[in-house]
Amino acid sequence: MTEEILNELVRLEKQHDIKILYAVESGSRAWGFASADSDWDVRYIYIHKLEWYLQIDAQRDNQEEILPNDIDLAGWELRKALRLFRKSNPPMLEWLRSPIVYLQKYSTAAQLRHLTAYYFNPKSCIYHYLHMAEGNFQSYLQKENVRVKKYFYVLRPILACDWIKNTNTMAPTEFHELLESQVDDHLVKEEILNLLDRKSRGDELSEEPKIQVLHDFLEAKILFYKEYVKTVSQTIQPDTTLLNALFINTLEEAWSLD
Structure with missing residues (x-):
């Protein structure tokens, strides 16, 4: 099944002209109590080319697709993922800790793991x-x-x-x-x-x-x-400077911007 999932991720990159930075298993298989008939809940973070971000109209920042072979694909565009990370969003934090990693490109996921303690609420x-x-x-x-x-x-x-x-x-x-x-x-x-x-x-x-x-x-x-x-005391939300820098760095890494 891993090969099928990787093939689907390649298809998504070509179909949407994106780079998938990180893809993991979520849900019961990652949690460790899957049934024999459990779906494959694949979650991923992706980034568009620079031109996509230089538009005046808002663009869709997530993708969802359920395939006939029990693969459930869902992805967040990087800026959305970073906004959720800033809020200490548990699903986002769980993705970064999934024991089943299908794909990890560039330094984005590693940088986010490093920043987790700073943004954790x-x-x-x-x-x-x-x-x-x-x-x-x-x-x-x-x-x-x-x-x-x-x-x-x-x-x-x-x-x-x-x-x-x-x-x-x-x-x-x-x-x-x-x-x-x-x-x-x-x-x-x-x-x-x-x-x-x-x-x-x-x-x-x-x-x-x-x-x-x-x-x-x-x-x-x-x-x-x-x-x-x-x-429980309310944590003061850290500023966004580090995440802005991470976003720019990922654009440069993924698309080799000069």
Whole structure:
């Protein structure tokens, strides 16, 4: 599948006259709890030629395409990616930490990783993950019979909140690292490991009676973080000078501008 994905990235470059700077796997495959039938969620950052930026009208700054072979392609133009990075956007930060990298050209991604600590905003990231956890918890885990695979879509953001609270750094992408470092309760960890094992063996993990120990654990965590996040100091947003310089440097690197 990697070869197919790389071929699609080459096609996108030719079709849109762009350079793809960085392309990774996102979603369940990067998180480490994919099913056998999971899509390939390919996310990328791209840059246009200089002429594209020298127009008075606003241009589209993202691309999306779902292919018949279960490849889901989505990309952000570099300026959009940098604006989101400046805001400490968690999906953007996760892309930079994905364990599955399909393509990395030039120095852009490495420079962004280097700048992450400077632009990281723990309060906004906790809000993001808490909103995700609470939304999924309310949508999928309130009935007596639930789609048990949805536990992962609440567990991961909650454990990301734990990581940020405990380390004041961006949470890792991989679920196993979050699980091993943030869950001390033996019963909770045992239930999670059991679900992971079943999922890796191809069990459907469809509707089953809810797992009370996980339900109680998540409900308590959500209530805790709804109050905790109010106490986190708001980080002053750094200026844009470094990101402007990175953008200009990438234009020069990608298109060999004189």
